Amino acid sequence: MDRVVVFDTTLRDGEQAAGGMLNMGEKLDIARQLESLGVDVIEAGFPASSPGDFEAVKLIGREIKGSVICGLSHANPKAIDRAWDALKKVKNPRIHIFLSASEIHLSYQLNKTRDEVLTLAREMVARAKTYLDDVEFSPMDASRTDPEYLCKIVEAVIDAGATTVNIPDTVGYSIPGEFGGLINTLVTKVPNMDRALLSVHCHDDLGLAVANSLEALKYGARQVECTINGIGERAGNASLEEIVMALKTRKDMMGLDTRINTKQIYKTSRLVSELTGFVVQPNKAIVGANAFRHQSGIHQDGVIKRAITYEIMDPRTVGIPSSSLVLGKLSGRHAFRQRLAELGYALSEEDLDRAFASFKEVADKKKEVTDRDLETIVAHEIHAVSETYHLNHVEISCGNNSIPTATVRLIREDGQIFADAALGTGPVDAIYRAINRIVEVPNRMTEFTVNSVTEGIDAVGEVLIRIESDGVTYTGRGADTDIIVASAKAYMNALNRLMSVERKDHP
Ligand code: MN
Numbered sequence: 203m204d205r206v207v208v209f210d211t212t213l214r215d216g217e218q219a220a221g222g223m224l225n226m227g228e229k230l231d232i233a234r235q236l237e238s239l240g241v242d243v244i245e246a247g248f249p250a251s252s253p254g255d256f257e258a259v260k261l262i263g264r265e266i267k268g269s270v271i272c273g274l275s276h277a278n279p280k281a282i283d284r285a286w287d288a289l290k291k292v293k294n295p296r297i298h299i300f301l302s303a304s305e306i307h308l309s310y311q312l313n314k315t316r317d318e319v320l321t322l323a324r325e326m327v328a329r330a331k332t333y334l335d336d337v338e339f340s341p342m343d344a345s346r347t348d349p350e351y352l353c354k355i356v357e358a359v360i361d362a363g364a365t366t367v368n369i370p371d372t373v374g375y376s377i378p379g380e381f382g383g384l385i386n387t388l389v390t391k392v393p394n395m396d397r398a399l400l401s402v403h404c405h406d407d408l409g410l411a412v413a414n415s416l417e418a419l420k421y422g423a424r425q426v427e428c429t430i431n432g433i434g435e436r437a438g439n440a441s442l443e444e445i446v447m448a449l450k451t452r453k454d455m456m457g458l459d460t461r462i463n464t465k466q467i468y469k470t471s472r473l474v475s476e477l478t479g480f481v482v483q484p485n486k487a488i489v490g491a492n493a494f495r496h497q498s499g500i501h502q503d504g505v506i507k508r509a510i511t512y513e514i515m516d517p518r519t520v521g522i523p524s525s526s527l528v529l530g531k532l533s534g535r536h537a538f539r540q541r542l543a544e545l546g547y548a549l550s551e552e553d554l555d556r557a558f559a560s561f562k563e564v565a566d567k568k569k570e571v572t573d574r575d576l577e578t579i580v581a582h583e584i585h586a587v588s589e590t591y592h593l594n595h596v597e598i599s600c601g602n603n604s605i606p607t608a609t610v611r612l613i614r615e616d617g618q619i620f621a622d623a624a625l626g627t628g629p630v631d632a633i634y635r636a637i638n639r640i641v642e643v644p645n646r647m648t649e650f651t652v653n654s655v656t657e658g659i660d661a662v663g664e665v666l667i668r669i670e671s672d673g674v675t676y677t678g679r680g681a682d683t684d685i686i687v688a689s690a691k692a693y694m695n696a697l698n699r700l701m702s703v704e705r706k707d708h709p
Contacts, residue, residue, distance in 0.1 A: 203424060204459060205458070205459050205461070206419060206424055206425070206449065206460050207242045207243065207399065207401070207424060207426075208240075208426060208460050208461065208462055209242065209243040209245065209272070209425050209427045209428070210236050210241040210245065210427075211427050211429055211434070212236070212429040212433065212442075212474060213232060213233065213244065213246050213247060213262070214245040214246065214248055215245070215429060215434040215435060216430070216433040216438075216474070217229075217247070218434065219433055219435060219480070223674070223675050223676070223677065224477055225699070226254070226257065226258055226261060228477045229261075230265060231473065232430075232473060232474060233262040233266050234265070234266065235466070235469065235470050236470065237266050237268045237269050238463065238470075240463045241462070242269060242425075242461060243425075244262065244266065244271055245272040245274060245298065246263065246273065249273045249274075249275070249281075249284050249288040250284040250285060256284065256287075256288050259271065260288045260289075263289055263291065263292030263293075263295065264291060264292070267293050269294070270294040270336065271289065271292045271294065271295055272295075272297070272298050273285040273296070273297055273298065275297055275299050275330075276299075276300070276301075277322055277323060277326040279326070279329060282329050282330050282333075285297050285330075286333040289334070296337070296366075297333070297336075298337075298340065298368070299323075299326050299327060299330060299338070299340070300340040300370075301340075301341065301342060302341075302342040302343055303319065303341035303342060303343060303344055303351070303352060303355055304348075305346075305347070305348065306343065306346060307342060320354060323355055323362075324359060324361070324362045325362075327339055327362040327363055327364050328363060331363040335365065337364050337365055338365070338368055338401070339359040339366075339367055339368070340367075340403065341356070341369070341370075342372050343370070343372045343373065344371070345369070345370070345371040345380075345381060345384065346373070346375060349384060352384075352388070353388060353391050353392050356388055356392050356395070360392070360394045360395070360397050361394060364398055365399065366398060366399045366400075366401050366425060367399070367400055368401035368425070369402050369403070369423070370402070370405075370427075371402070371414055372405065373405065373407060374404070374406055374410070374436070374437060375408070376410070376414050377408070377410060377414070378410060378416075379417070381404070381414040381418055382414075382420055383421075385400065385417075385418045385422060385423050386421040388400065399424055400422060400423045401423060401424075401425035402415055402418040402425070402426060403439070404427075404439065404440045405437065405438070405439060406432060406434075406437040406439065406440065407437045409437070411432070411439060411441070412441060412445055412448065414440070415440045416445065416448060416456070419458060420456070426440065427439070428440040428441060428442040429441065430442055430443070430471055431443075431471055431475060431480065431482050431486070432444070433478060433480050441487075441488075443471060443487075443488040443489055444487050446460050446464060446467070447467075447487075447488050447515060447519075447520065451515055464520055465518075465519065465520070465521040466546070467488065467489065468520050468522045469521055469545075471489035476577075476679070478677075479666045481651065481653065481666075489520070494513070494522060496512060523544070529541060529561070529565065530565060530569060530570060531562070531565035531569075533571075535554075541576060542580060545576065545577065553583055557580050557583040561579055567683040568661075568683055569660065574655050574656050575656055578662055582679065582681055588698070588702055589694070590614065590615055590697075590701040590702065590705075591612040591613065591641060591697070591698065591701075592612065592613045592614075592615075592694075593694045594612060596609070596610050596611075596686075596687055596690045597610075598686050600629040600632075606629045606631065606632040607625055607626075607632055608623060608633040609623040610633065610636045610637055612640050612694075621640075622636050623636055624638075624639060629686050630689045633686065633689060633693070634647070637697070643671065643697060643700060643701065643704075644671065645669040645670060645671040645697075645700065646671070647668070647669050647670075648668045648670050648675065649668040650667050650689075651665065651666045651667075652664070652688070652689075653666070660683060661683075663683065663684070663685035664680070665679070665681075665685060665688040665689045665691070665692040666678070666692060667689075667696055674700075674703070676696045676697075677699070678693055678696025678698075678699065679691075679692050680692030680694070680695055
């Protein structure tokens with residue numbers, strides 16, 4: 203078999219990463235995009251871990267028909283029952299059970315003997331099998347597990363009915379030759395290995411997640427677990443786009459295919475970055491802003507003469523928009539809709555109206571509106587949260603010899619208007635203080651980032667902030683040609699999220 207099953211865990215391992223909290227609508231948007239990307243399996247969450255995860259798995263399972271929908275579960279009966287509860291109406295469901303296997307985990311965390319773990323693994327797979335056929339099992343910390351014992355567990359769970367066995371390098375400790383060797387051991391020593399699909403799940407603590415995954419494929423693994431932009435616990439997971447493009451570009455060496463529609467890669471990467479707030483580093487392979495940008499004169503000369511001189515992949519293969527500039531302030535609604543369609547966005551009339559209004563606002567201030575600007579505008583309009591307070595007016599006075607002063611006016615959803623002013627150590631501080639005087643929701647800011655969406659002095663600035671309240675993190679985003687205004691929008695966005703969650707919890 204020369205096809206690799208792509209298992210995406212952006213919504214589980216990726217979301218688990220600190221601060222990556224996504225709301226239900228955002229998870230569904232990502233799941234829909236993963237389906238268009240052609241992901242075989244979507245790990246949608248961990249139903250027993252929280253009511254939010256339970257609902258997310260259920261909702262994604264109801265909406266997405268083109269991919270297998272997987273729910274993660276501890277190796278305990280209640281968690282498995284709960285996973286099944288979330289998955290029972292799904293067209294193609296999978297339960298993924300994990301249980302520690304390494305000596306380190308057994309003695310310091312689980313307090314169980316090897317025999318007890320072996321029995322539990324077998325029983326839990328058998329329990330899941332009473333509900334559905336598609337059951338995956340992961341011996342956690344497999345790369346630090348005694349290979350002989352690992353073979354025994356794998357054999358036992360396949361015997362109990364596991365259809366996929368996943369070998370995780372949970373702590374990102376393995377190096378390629380070693381990890382490939384481990385896969386080879388399993389393929390050659392486990393007598394019933396041919397009855398299950400062998401999978402790997404690699405972490406990037408040593409920057410080797412993709413290399414380890416490819417090495418495992420070389421020795422017979424046929425499922426890779428990965429995430430968009432490589433997000434995930436700590437240093438993250440193996441990146442989907444890197445694995446897929448390595449297989450495609452070096453088919454001569456690997457001889458393996460995936461079902462991924464690579465033209466959707468760039469859009470998926472942008473969406474995940476936008477919604478999680480995890481910025482993609484410019485030099486990131488495949489999807490970074492500089493991944494296809496040639497700086498050296500010799501390289502530029504070569505690429506102009508013949509792209510193949512310095513380009514191993516055509517940027518269009520991963521769906522990077524080819525034209526960099528199309529629209530300006532004279533562009534009409536039709537051209538706007540057309541360009542969005544070319545970028546892969548099909549908006550409802552209502553979203554289009556709002557996005558077009560924002561576009562006109564930007565185009566008034568900025569001569570050239572690029573594709574990146576458009577994507578930012580669209581992302582902010584279609585992922586808008588319901589607003590408890592709307593930012594109606596913000597005014598700032600600051601400078602080297604003045605005390606930063608902000609005046610804000612907010613409109614509450616019932617139509618009541620509030621205005622206030624505050625001093626701060628800087629303009630952003632002053633705005634936040636003025637807003638706080640009106641909204642009065644205690645919170646602590648944990649992150650503040652300003653990014654320029656495009657080049658040039660008139661670029662749109664995008665502000666990302668995270669605030670924390672009662673141990674929960676809320677992400678807010680705002681974009682504007684004025685970064686102070688963008689900061690105010692981002693803060694309102696985070697506050698509105700916080701308030702909408704609080705309202706659901708305490709109606
Ligand atoms: Mn993981």
